[in-house]
Amino acid sequence: MNRYPLWKYVVIAVALVVGVVYTLPNFFPEAPAVQVSTSKSTVKIDSSTLQSVEEALKAAGIPYTGETVDPTGVKVRFSDPDTQLKARDVLQAKLNPDPNNQNYIVALNLESTSPHALTAIHALPMFLGLDLRGGVHFLEQVDMKAALDKAADRYLTDIRLLMREKKVIYSGIVRDGSSVVVRFRDPSERARAYQAIGDAMPDLDIKVLEGTGESRLVASLKPEAQKKIQEGAVQQNITILRNRVNELGVAEPIIQQQGADRVVVELPGVQDTARAKDIIGRQATLEIHMVDDDPSAQQQAVSGQVPLGDDLLYDRSGAPVLVKREVVLTGDRINDAQPGFDARTNEPAVHVNLDASGARIFKDVTRDNVGKRMAIVLVEKGKKEVITAPVIREEIGGGRVQISGRMGPREANDIALLMRAGALAAPMEIIEERTVGPSLGKENIEKGFDSVKYGFVVLAIFICVYYQLMGVISVISLGVNLLLLVAILSMLQATLTLPGIAAVALTLGMAIDANVLINERIREELRWGDTPHAAIQAGYERAWNTILDSNVTTLIAGIALLIFGTGPVRGFAVVHCLGILTSMFSAVFVSRGLVAMVYGGRKRLDKISIGQVWKPTAGAA
């Protein structure tokens, strides 16, 4: 009686082994490391790179605890984060002597110190969430309306070019929301325009509006084209973010699309969170407007009445500049932007390269407007600022533009960085942010583990005293529960957060319920006069149904949290659900196996050690 078939023991043994193997990596903490890699295809990472790294570190007197080199980069491990930071600075100075032409990316990283045997079978330590590791988390929303408006801007410029090519006469062209409206006096011209636009731009839906004395064509994007633009905007933003994050030198970033128009950016381990937020959050797009030089218009604007079709903007020093609202050129025509110096004045400047159509547009603009001023406007989340408004002295061809004027070298660098990673098709807005400093992360881990540790100890003592040997078995199966839970979390590389650690504690508290049910039931059966063997049997059988029902209901709550939870709460839900499953396995299957090992072999069992089985006095109910 109460014997366990061999195969069940094998299952338990296998589960234990798997549990131990996949939990082990968690005891090899990740070491702070510096990773030297490159994004340029012309630069190779090999043993000579390793040598220069070693030499640089030796020269600076920085000890390292280990190094590896593989095609993705050279990784050097250090004993603590301070040494890691010093090493990063030293290597950055040595390997990237020219800040304008960085061949290597020197990034902070966390390297696992697990022995090769473990990593070979994908046994990795648990993936720590931001609140345990420190770092930055953003949720950005792409401004779809702005994306469509910008597309309309582009079409406006294209339509105007088209009209000029086909020599169509029109009286006005303006962007209205995300449509382009062209006014005509002559219906036949309008018809020609209709034809031309329809042929050249199949993505546009063109409507004809008759009015008194003039007719209008309203061109807007077809729904399929709109959808493509929206998808494209998100994709482009993701690429841009990736580039920016690379330039920041953060390793292991997470940049993912979430839903139709949102992007998640997570940078674990970032130390200078303010700068990271600045670079990532700042969306600089470039717009080029013509300056309105008409003195009467300028006077009007300054006195408070900005004339129609113009915008009153301010430059860096606060001086007002009146620009025509119409956008001559948008930033997505920019191919490259490099910080440098103005050849003539030696001022810090940014050299910009435009793409083919951008170059063409620019050439036309500068040719038609020699002697007039052109404002280069930096747009940051709706705020427009004139960087510089140079006078066009000559036709600037070839697509090379220089932006300079009252910017220091660091500013020039930053602006170039933003433009180089590409100007945004649509601006993004940060709608959620969580930043955790690194020291807080470590504190949280300690606190979490403390609560699990102390609670478990108190629980274990009570259960062992109350249920004696059966109690010890219950506590052992609880330990197995913990082991399996940690192992599964490590295997799945699920994200562990502080609420997740709390969920571990909670799971232990709830898991003991199953064992208490079983033990109490066994006591009851003994109280009613069953033999010990029969009592154990009955206890486990009768309790199983109840355990199943109660765990399923808790699981329902856990799954709802999983579906609707985000961030740290998600971590809680994941551990909660997994914990319920492991507790069902360990509380019943494993503990029964242990009982079978202890008591199963004996043919005659007089009593089992389950604490006091108190019998009510005779005559009572």
Next chain:
Amino acid sequence: MEFFRIQRDIPFMRHALVFNVISAVTFVLAAIFLGVRGLNLGIDFRGGTLIEIAYDHPADLGRVREVIDKMNLGESAVQSFGAADSALIRLPLKPGLSTAQLSDRVMAALKADDPNVVQKRVEFVGPQVGNELYENGALALLLVSIGIVAYLALRFEWRFAVSAIAANLHDVVIILGFFAFFQWDFSLPVLAAVLAVLGYSVNESVVIADRIRENFRKMRKGTVPEIINNAITSTLSRTIITHGCTLTMVLSIFFFGGETLHYFALALAIGICFGIYSSALVMASLVMWLGVSRADLLKPERRTGPGGAEKILP
């Protein structure tokens, strides 16, 4: 060692009316507090910015408040957070200012006042995300309730399903009532705790329901109140021990888990304590009042005897 030396079944159901009245009264009180005071929704649901700072000496909250007030950022709140050297700054949503700028400006102002300040954590939730989390939270609550009712109706019988959910939602409302009365910070982790409590409480009710069903099968002569009394009494030891164990773990989280888990653990603790009362007594009383009978729980079993004739066993 046996804590529960109970000689005879405790006649709980004699007092069924009292239990239901008490729970109705507490429910109404909690609802009143919720209505009048409302929950102190954290930034997770309302949107806003949260900054946790630390000094290397006891924080002077008054000074911090002065610095922040001068910046005119709306109704801000500054409170201590755990240790004496930490403080928590709450700022409402301000249209036009992105969080990156906001927290940096605040830090700059604080650093100008006292260069020792260190920023430990920043959280910003924009209005859309706040709204979504609020709706999602409500939806999650609804979903869990429906799921549980469905499962229980399947496994037991509709009376149990309805009573269990009523008793346990009563738990949830009580926790919310506490939070409304004391104006404790209601954040996303607290909502998670509430949902976990719901699942756990129902867990409780299931154990008793299970015992009631078994008793109907075994105690052929018992009346309904007697059966229920026996069910509750025999599971009493298990109920209290389990709740004690879970409470131990929750208290461990409360004391050692740190400030961020403070209200989370509090919500769990309240839920567990009231859970004993509601899951056992309230649910049982409701089930009795809804008129449960032996026939409801024990569906007639059909067994085919030799020759294929169907025999119906009681």
